[in-house]
Amino acid sequence: MSLNSVVVDGLWKNFRLYHERNQFLKAAILRGRRARYEEFWALRDLSFEVPTGQTFGVIGSNGSGKSTLLKCLAGILVPDRGQVTTHGRVSALLELGAGFHPELSGRENVFLNGAILGLKKDEITARFDDIVDFAGLADFIDTPVKNYSSGMFVRLGFAVAANVEPDVLLIDEVLSVGDEAFQRKSAERIERFRREGRTIVFVSHGLGQVEQLCEQVAWIDHGELKMVGPAADVISAYRGDSHDAAPDPDEIGSRWGSGEIQISSVELLDSTGTPVTHPRTGDALNIVVHLSAHAPVQDSVLVARIDELGGHTVWRSSSRRNGVSIGRIDGSADVTLGFPALPLLEGTYELTLAITNQTEIQPYDHWERRIRFDVRQYSTADNGVMHIPSTWAVSGADQTVQLG
Amino acid sequence: MTTDERHDDTSHLRTTDVSQSAIAYLRHMWARRHFAYSMPAERFRSRHQNTVLGNVWNLLNPLLTAGVYYLIFGVILNASRGVDNYILWLVIGLFAFRLTSSTVGRGATSITARQGLVRSLRFPRALLPVSTTIGEIMTFTFEVSILFVFAFATGESISWKVLLLPFVVALHTVFNLGLAFIVARLNDSFRDVQQIIPFVFMLARYLVGVMVPIDRFADAAPAPIYYTLAWNPMVQILELYRWIFMDVPVSLYDVAHALVLAVAVLAVGFKFFIGAEHRYGRP
Numbered sequence: 001m002s003l004n005s006v007v008v009d010g011l012w013k014n015f016r017l018y019h020e021r022n023q024f025l026k027a028a029i030l031r032g033r034r035a036r037y038e039e040f041w042a043l044r045d046l047s048f049e050v051p052t053g054q055t056f057g058v059i060g061s062n063g064s065g066k067s068t069l070l071k072c073l074a075g076i077l078v079p080d081r082g083q084v085t086t087h088g089r090v091s092a093l094l095e096l097g098a099g100f101h102p103e104l105s106g107r108e109n110v111f112l113n114g115a116i117l118g119l120k121k122d123e124i125t126a127r128f129d130d131i132v133d134f135a136g137l138a139d140f141i142d143t144p145v146k147n148y149s150s151g152m153f154v155r156l157g158f159a160v161a162a163n164v165e166p167d168v169l170l171i172d173e174v175l176s177v178g179d180e181a182f183q184r185k186s187a188e189r190i191e192r193f194r195r196e197g198r199t200i201v202f203v204s205h206g207l208g209q210v211e212q213l214c215e216q217v218a219w220i221d222h223g224e225l226k227m228v229g230p231a232a233d234v235i236s237a238y239r240g241d242s243h244d245a246a247p248d249p250d251e252i253g254s255r256w257g258s259g260e261i262q263i264s265s266v267e268l269l270d271s272t273g274t275p276v277t278h279p280r281t282g283d284a285l286n287i288v289v290h291l292s293a294h295a296p297v298q299d300s301v302l303v304a305r306i307d308e309l310g311g312h313t314v315w316r317s318s319s320r321r322n323g324v325s326i327g328r329i330d331g332s333a334d335v336t337l338g339f340p341a342l343p344l345l346e347g348t349y350e351l352t353l354a355i356t357n358q359t360e361i362q363p364y365d366h367w368e369r370r371i372r373f374d375v376r377q378y379s380t381a382d383n384g385v386m387h388i389p390s391t392w393a394v395s396g397a398d399q400t401v402q403l404g
Numbered sequence: 405m406t407t408d409e410r411h412d413d414t415s416h417l418r419t420t421d422v423s424q425s426a427i428a429y430l431r432h433m434w435a436r437r438h439f440a441y442s443m444p445a446e447r448f449r450s451r452h453q454n455t456v457l458g459n460v461w462n463l464l465n466p467l468l469t470a471g472v473y474y475l476i477f478g479v480i481l482n483a484s485r486g487v488d489n490y491i492l493w494l495v496i497g498l499f500a501f502r503l504t505s506s507t508v509g510r511g512a513t514s515i516t517a518r519q520g521l522v523r524s525l526r527f528p529r530a531l532l533p534v535s536t537t538i539g540e541i542m543t544f545t546f547e548v549s550i551l552f553v554f555a556f557a558t559g560e561s562i563s564w565k566v567l568l569l570p571f572v573v574a575l576h577t578v579f580n581l582g583l584a585f586i587v588a589r590l591n592d593s594f595r596d597v598q599q600i601i602p603f604v605f606m607l608a609r610y611l612v613g614v615m616v617p618i619d620r621f622a623d624a625a626p627a628p629i630y631y632t633l634a635w636n637p638m639v640q641i642l643e644l645y646r647w648i649f650m651d652v653p654v655s656l657y658d659v660a661h662a663l664v665l666a667v668a669v670l671a672v673g674f675k676f677f678i679g680a681e682h683r684y685g686r687p
Contacts, residue, residue, distance in 0.1 A: 024594060024596055074526055076523065076524070077682075078682040090526075092524075092526075094524065095523060095524035098520035098521070098523060098524035099518075099520055099521035099524045099525050100520075101443075101446075101447070101521075103447065103450055103451075104447070105450075108450075111442060112439055112442060112443055115436060115438040115439035115443075116436055116439045116521075116527045116531070117525070117527075118435050118436055118527075121438055
């Protein structure tokens with residue numbers, strides 16, 4: 001029995017950010033032999049150990065490399081340098097259900113998923129009822145999963161991953177999956193894993209949750225290990241740091257377009273013009289988009305879209321549809337998209353921007369998921385995605401206060 | 405933790421090392437072999453659930469194909485001269501060739517069509533082309549049963565040679581799997597590959613002796629071209645199937661030729677495939 005379930009030793013992970021990927025021969029031939037890309041070190045020289053039986057948290061701002069780290073621990077990504085060693089069966093709660101075959105039924109997918117995780121058939125059979133029961137899908141288990149709702153999909157994915165008796169469980173912010181009842185069930189299951197002395201590595205934005213669950217925490221910043229130690233110490237250091245940190249909207253996602261106009265940078269500003277990293281619900285938010293054009297371009301349109309992280313589109317609009325003409329751009333120009341009172345509730349969102357011609361279809365520069373940002377909220381009255389002003393009134397009930 | 409002992413050895417202790425040995429890789433595959441055959445089995449079951457005739461299509465499809473080719477090559481073009489029992493000879497060639505063309509065709513998309521799986525779970529990626537190949541053999545069993553009916557109906561006597569059929573299918577599969585590995589990686593890099601493959605096979609069908617015996621090229625084509633064509637192990641593989649069902653001579657040299665080349669294709673294909681193991685599923 002080893003003391004550490006996970007040992008990360010000098011881990012480096014490199015990504016190639018392709019400007020345009022040559023997925024077809026034509027593109028490869030026209031552009032020369034190699035696709036243009038930039039190297040980007042997502043993880044730099046990380047070393048830490050997770051003692052067996054501990055719940056270990058990983059925190060850091062968006063794009064700091066948390067999810068990349070988790071994928072390296074899960075073995076989905078392979079380090080470019082250094083080593084990751086894990087002991088025992090590893091189960092990862094990430095991209096739940098992504099491996100299901102849409103044409104096959106839930107039952108068949110459970111067996112196939114189990115098989116690919118290395119379980120024997122009788123081992124899966126023994127757990128099958130628990131899995132179905134946990135997912136709450138007894139009535140649908142013989143339906144092809146293509147007919148499942150996204151919630152059912154994820155629930156089944158969670159149920160499989162959580163029922164394979166992992167020795168090491170990797171969790172990437174999936175505690176918010178499903179409805180409230182399912183969330184409670186997932187939280188109970190994770191609590192049970194803790195009691196059983198299994199090792200859990202937990203990546204989250206919810207500092208409160210990390211503080212509550214984890215004994216030790218690693219703080220990752222720009223792919224580097226900033227601090228590792230007892231949860232309370234690391235979290236308070238992180239809180240102190242992220243207050244006065246320079247705004248750093250993460251650049252993610254892919255980009256395409258004909259290039260006549262380019263989105264050179266994007267800023268999130270509050271009402272006083274100060275950059276913000278975590279806009280708050282109800283506050284003013286101005287998104288300033290800096291554009292540049294080598295040659296004059298007439299009548300372009302800025303299209304903006306906000307998506308929930310990994311979820312639905314919350315909002316989409318354009319300058320043209322709001323009656324604003326961008327006119328002629330020669331050199332550079334700024335377009336400001338302002339929300340007088342940001343209606344988004346607490347959560348993580350992604351902003352997609354595109355500068356297009358009048359049709360809104362031909363992009364000069366489309367930057368999918370250009371910025372990921374977290375919204376915080378003052379009041380806890382609302383849950384969900386949108387702040388919708390509401391009034392509440394009561395009639396017919398006895399409003400007197402019961403004493404004693 | 406006592407649960408440890410129950411699990412298979414490969415999941416015990418794992419070091420994600422870039423230079424993973426082929427042996428360790430094969431061990432990981434073996435531990436997950438259940439996936440490789442149950443995946444195509446389930447697909448096979450569900451595929452024909454929505455058609456009126458259901459699994460009858462697995463028999464009807466090859467029968468109709470055989471009918472079309474017999475009409476054109478046997479009756480209209482009279483390609484049968486010099487071949488005894490041309491109909492059986494043709495059908496064996498068609499079915500065996502189809503096993504290769506469909507394995508390679510589906511093998512090409514075995515990685516690209518399962519991006520979600522590749523991105524979300526860790527497993528030896530070679531399981532995907534393997535499971536595709538197994539799935540095609542399952543379909544092939546229907547065609548083999550038709551071959552028996554044809555052989556019987558056309559007056560061939562079924563001999564002891566039938567016992568060697570599994571070895572011929574195994575040899576054939578070694579070759580097919582090797583090709584499937586190669587195209588799976590190529591198609592992951594360049595999606596055009598899946599578009600090109602049908603044309604390659606359209607041409608190959610004429611060059612490996614499916615409809616017309618390849619000896620005919622010996623007179624018609626220049627010698628270097630003929631010998632290049634005859635070198636293709638597919639030619640010998642088709643002859644081996646015909647040897648099983650008909651009275652066609654096959655030399656031991658031909659068997660060795662096909663065996664060596666098929667194993668070489670598999671070895672090269674496997675090495676080529678796992679060379680990009682960590683790149684599959686990248687956006």
